[in-house]
Amino acid sequence: MLFTITLLLASVGLTSTIGLAMPPPKPARVETKLEKHGDVRIDPYMWLHDRKSPKVLKHLKDENAYTGFVMKDTVKLQTKLYEEIKGRIEKNDQSAPYSYQGYSYYTRTEGDGEYPIYCRRKGSMEGPEEILVDGNVRARGHKYFAMTAPSLSPDERYMAYAVDTQGRRLYTIEVYDRKTGKRVMSIEKTKGNFEWAADNRTLVYARQDPVTLRSYQILRRTIGERKSALIHEEKDNTFELAISKSLSERLLFISATSTTTSEIRFLPSDNVKTPPTLIQARIRGLEYMVEDGGDRLFILTNHNAKNFQVMETTLDKPGIQHWITLVPHNPNILIENAEVFESHIVMHLRENGLTRLRVMSRKDGSLRDIPFQESAYVVSPYVNAEYDTQDFLYSYQSLTRPNTVYSWDFTTHKSREIKQTKVNNYDPNLYASERVMVKVRDGTLVPMSLVYKKGLQKSGKNPVLIYGYGSYGISMEPTFRASRASLLDRGFVFAIAHIRGGSEMGRAWYEAGKLLNKMNTFHDFIDCSQWLIDQGFTSSQHLYAMGGSAGGLLIGAVINQRPDLYKGVIAAVPFVDVVSSMLDESIPLTTGEYDEWGDPRKKEYYDYMKSYSPYDNVKDHKYPHMLVTTGLHDSQVQYWEPAKWVAKLRDHNKAPTSILLRTNLTAGHGGASGRFAVIKEVAEEYAFLLKLEGIGQ
Numbered sequence: 001m002l003f004t005i006t007l008l009l010a011s012v013g014l015t016s017t018i019g020l021a022m023p024p025p026k027p028a029r030v031e032t033k034l035e036k037h038g039d040v041r042i043d044p045y046m047w048l049h050d051r052k053s054p055k056v057l058k059h060l061k062d063e064n065a066y067t068g069f070v071m072k073d074t075v076k077l078q079t080k081l082y083e084e085i086k087g088r089i090e091k092n093d094q095s096a097p098y099s100y101q102g103y104s105y106y107t108r109t110e111g112d113g114e115y116p117i118y119c120r121r122k123g124s125m126e127g128p129e130e131i132l133v134d135g136n137v138r139a140r141g142h143k144y145f146a147m148t149a150p151s152l153s154p155d156e157r158y159m160a161y162a163v164d165t166q167g168r169r170l171y172t173i174e175v176y177d178r179k180t181g182k183r184v185m186s187i188e189k190t191k192g193n194f195e196w197a198a199d200n201r202t203l204v205y206a207r208q209d210p211v212t213l214r215s216y217q218i219l220r221r222t223i224g225e226r227k228s229a230l231i232h233e234e235k236d237n238t239f240e241l242a243i244s245k246s247l248s249e250r251l252l253f254i255s256a257t258s259t260t261t262s263e264i265r266f267l268p269s270d271n272v273k274t275p276p277t278l279i280q281a282r283i284r285g286l287e288y289m290v291e292d293g294g295d296r297l298f299i300l301t302n303h304n305a306k307n308f309q310v311m312e313t314t315l316d317k318p319g320i321q322h323w324i325t326l327v328p329h330n331p332n333i334l335i336e337n338a339e340v341f342e343s344h345i346v347m348h349l350r351e352n353g354l355t356r357l358r359v360m361s362r363k364d365g366s367l368r369d370i371p372f373q374e375s376a377y378v379v380s381p382y383v384n385a386e387y388d389t390q391d392f393l394y395s396y397q398s399l400t401r402p403n404t405v406y407s408w409d410f411t412t413h414k415s416r417e418i419k420q421t422k423v424n425n426y427d428p429n430l431y432a433s434e435r436v437m438v439k440v441r442d443g444t445l446v447p448m449s450l451v452y453k454k455g456l457q458k459s460g461k462n463p464v465l466i467y468g469y470g471s472y473g474i475s476m477e478p479t480f481r482a483s484r485a486s487l488l489d490r491g492f493v494f495a496i497a498h499i500r501g502g503s504e505m506g507r508a509w510y511e512a513g514k515l516l517n518k519m520n521t522f523h524d525f526i527d528c529s530q531w532l533i534d535q536g537f538t539s540s541q542h543l544y545a546m547g548g549s550a551g552g553l554l555i556g557a558v559i560n561q562r563p564d565l566y567k568g569v570i571a572a573v574p575f576v577d578v579v580s581s582m583l584d585e586s587i588p589l590t591t592g593e594y595d596e597w598g599d600p601r602k603k604e605y606y607d608y609m610k611s612y613s614p615y616d617n618v619k620d621h622k623y624p625h626m627l628v629t630t631g632l633h634d635s636q637v638q639y640w641e642p643a644k645w646v647a648k649l650r651d652h653n654k655a656p657t658s659i660l661l662r663t664n665l666t667a668g669h670g671g672a673s674g675r676f677a678v679i680k681e682v683a684e685e686y687a688f689l690l691k692l693e694g695i696g697q
Contacts, residue, residue: 022069024659025062027647036583037603041616043580044651045644051632060632060643063661067627070658074687077696081486081683086676088424088482096405096419097125098393100385107149114675115139118150132159143666144633148192154249155200158184158223162192167633167666170208175223185223191215195245195252198270204231204243204252211586215240218254220272232265232276237591245269246292247340247387253290259472259595262287266315279318286320291340293362298326298345300338305329306507310338310347327360334506339381342388344410348381350475353435353447353504355379357394359410370408370415374398376435376449378477393418397480399433399451399494402426423482430454431488433478438497440527442520444512447504448528449478452493458536463693464493464543466529470501470521471550472596473510483682490695493537499524499554515598516608522557529558529565541567544689548572549637552628556614556645559623563655568625568692570685576614577641579606615641618648622655627688629681631664639663660688 032046050056071078094108095116104125107116115135121127132150139145142165150161159178162171171192175185187205193215194205202222206215218241219228232254234241239256246253249269254276256263261284265276279290279297287308288301297318299311310327313319327335327347336355337348343363349356355378357370372379382393382405390410397403404420432454437445456462465487469476476496484494498504501513501521513521529545532538545566547555552574559569575581582600585591598605610616626649630642646661653659662684690696 022066024066024650025059025647026650027059034580036600037606039606039610041579041610043644045640045647048640048643048647049638051639056640060639060661060663060665063643063646064663064665067660067662070660071684071687071691074684074691077690078680078683078687080697081686082679084486085483085679085682088426088485089675090422090424093422094119096382096393097121098383098385099389099391105383105385109675110136112676114677115145115147133161138163151194151196152178153196153200154198157200160194160196160203162190162194164192167631168213170210170213173203173205175203185221187221187228191242193242193244195243195269197252197272198249198268199272202272204272206241206243212237212591214592215242217241218243229273231267231272237585238594239263240592247384248292248294248342249387250294251292255289256282257287258592260285260287261595262289264288264290266290266318277315277318280320283320289338291338293340294342298338298340299323300335302507307331307333308335308507310335310345332506334503336503337381339384339392341384341392341410343390344392346381346392350503350506353498355477357381357408359392359408361410368413370394372396374401374433376433376478377401378479399449399478399480400428400431402428402480402482426482426485431485432456435478436531438528438531440524442523444500444520444524446500446524446528447498448531449496449498450493451478451484451488453488453491456493460533460536460539461542462493462538463491463689463695464495464532464538465546465689466495466497466525466532466543467546467551468497468499468525468528468554469547469549469551470497470499470513470525470554473501473503473507475502475504483679483686486686487689490690492689493532495528495532497525497528499528514596515605518597518608519612521554522561522612525554525558526562526565529562540565542693544568544570544692546570546572546685548574550575552576552637552642553578553614557612557617559626560612560614560617560619560621563621563623566624568627568689570627570629570688571642572629573631573637574614574628574642574645575637576645577616578613579609579616581638581641582609615645615648618645618652620652620654623649623653623657623659624655625657625688625692626659627662627685628660629662629664629685632666 029044030047032043034041095106097104097106103120105120113136117134118132120130144167146164148162150159152159160175162173164171171190173187173190177184189210191206191208194203202220204220207217208215216234218232221228234256238258242255244253251266252269254265261282263282264279267276288299291298296312296314302308309329311323312326313322334350335347339346345360347358359368377398379396382395384393392408395405402421402423405418406415407418408415433451436448438448440446499521503510543566552571555569555571556576600606600609628642628646630639632639649659
């Protein structure tokens with residue numbers, strides 16, 4: 001048996017260089033009968049749901065050992081990739097500064113430190129540095145560490161930030177007296193979302209349910225008090241709460257949101273004990289965001305506007321019946337965000353799949369677009385912390401150009417560069433990018449972004465990695481990644497398929513890839529993959545696919561439909577047991593996502609969901625090589641989904657391919673937390689692809 005496995009692994013080039021082959025873990029099959037709407041599903045691996053079981057933990061460790069064994073002959077390559085990618089990172093670097101109340105705030109990194117150091121300087125960046133908190137010092141003793149940026153009380157006496165030391169995104173807020181350096185307050189079970197009240201001593205924050213992780217309460221607590229006082233509670237388990245402060249710092253907004261519906265309240269920051277004022281009661285399908293404009297409220301909403309419009313009203317008459325249109329709806333332009341300053345409004349737009357920034361004068365209503373030149377790029381607001389300002393900071397990057405922060409002058413209408421991220425050992429002139437429109441099976445034109453090293457020949461033999469997501473209306477932007485050069489320099493083409501389910505082409509693009517239209521997402525990705533073959537970029541023997549989270553669901557659905565299309569795939573923290581998870585209201589995120597996937601308690605949605613759910617549709621196929629990753633403490637996609645999926649795939653796989661599972665036992669949905677630690681995970685993924693492609697250096 002071992003001799004047979006050795007030959008099998010050797011035939012696909014994924015065996016160890018020494019010793020007998022290690023067989024893949026084979027978890028026990030304990031069939032669990034699951035019945036809904038008269039339909040019966042059998043889950044043989046439901047027992048893996050027990051996070052506290054020693055047997056489950058042993059199985060995950062066995063999977064890691066197996067993956068390590070199969071990938072053993074790539075260890076040197078992984079080390080080389082790690083050093084190569086790490087070498088592009090400037091060890092001693094700092095972010096572009098932003099101004100707030102006479103200080104320049106920024107973060108910097110130092111040496112081999114994994115985490116940012118939060119700093120500020122009085123006046124300009126020429127002033128003496130003041131370290132607010134060193135993330136490396138605070139992270140000591142923790143295998144995983146994440147923290148929010150520190151926030152000072154209005155009088156700067158106190159500093160607060162939130163920390164997560166498990167990766168489950170359940171934060172503890174810590175408050176320190178800056179005079180003594182001592183911790184004076186600690187608040188557990190929070191979302192890490194909080195704001196200071198104007199009294200300098202009170203925090204208003206969002207509390208999470210420790211099991212479902214739903215933010216369901218907004219509370220306040222004053223330094224010196226042992227208990228928090230409730231401000232607002234959300235009873236509907238499909239909604240979550242969040243707290244934010246207006247740029248004017250005059251108002252605090254309490255937002256209750258589901259996937260497709262909003263309800264917002266406000267209260268003055270100098271009187272957080274007053275009952276919050278409702279702006280507009282929830283109406284199913286009505287979404288809106290609110291900004292304070294001093295003498296009025298500005299509202300970005302989809303009210304009678306699929307792609308959103310900007311409206312305004314007064315604080316004393318905030319309801320929808322009083323909203324007046326300021327920037328009307330345009331069916332060809334999605335307004336994604338609007339930042340309100342004392343003199344101008346800056347709108348973040350999306351048109352024909354590309355992002356834009358449009359500036360509107362509050363004085364005369366005149367409009368002006370900030371100009372950009374490249375055909376495929378992404379632009380977004382940077383940190384803008386002051387209401388009364390003449391400078392707007394924004395970030396710009398492309399597939400070949402590192403992130404650059406600019407300042408736009410509202411008066412001169414000109415941009416000036418503040419800082420471009422330094423990338424060592426990288427020459428942007430060596431690479432080319434393009435944006436193409438792919439006609440998919442129903443006639444829709446789907447945009448796709450490509451980047452590759454110049455001189456590429458369409459020989460049909462180039463290795464290509466295609467990436468996709470296509471959910472929640474989240475757009476996959478053509479962003480720069482320094483690590484990607486390690487693939488491009490070895491002949492890879494990197495492609496991003498901007499498939500339906502995102503918002504790249506407007507709100508209708510999102511709606512065409514959700515609920516009972518979800519199959520469009522998978523078909524778009526398959527057709528974009530096929531286009532790469534048809535155009536001579538590659539062939540199925542050199543084509544690879546990757547997606548994470550809901551993008552992992554995409555990968556799972558796609559390989560069930562077209563297992564022949566790819567040589568290998570990477571599914572990161574994949575959401576693959578869709579039906580079971582959406583029927584389980586006890587796990588995080590479920591109830592808030594009925595508007596995204598559908599409510600399987602209703603037969604129509606159950607049947608449709610089951611038709612594409614990766615776990616439920618595993619069949620006897622010749623599956624491609626697979627690397628599947630997860631985190632033991634993942635709060636977004638529970639570890640057992642990929643663990644069960646891998647086991648079931650192996651049960652049905654009829655091809656001599658390797659299906660690997662890597663579990664980070666000390667992290668959650670985002671993987672490793674440090675800036676260098678995460679590179680090790682990237683290096684393993686790249687080594688997996690390069691090994692399959694026969695590229696050993």
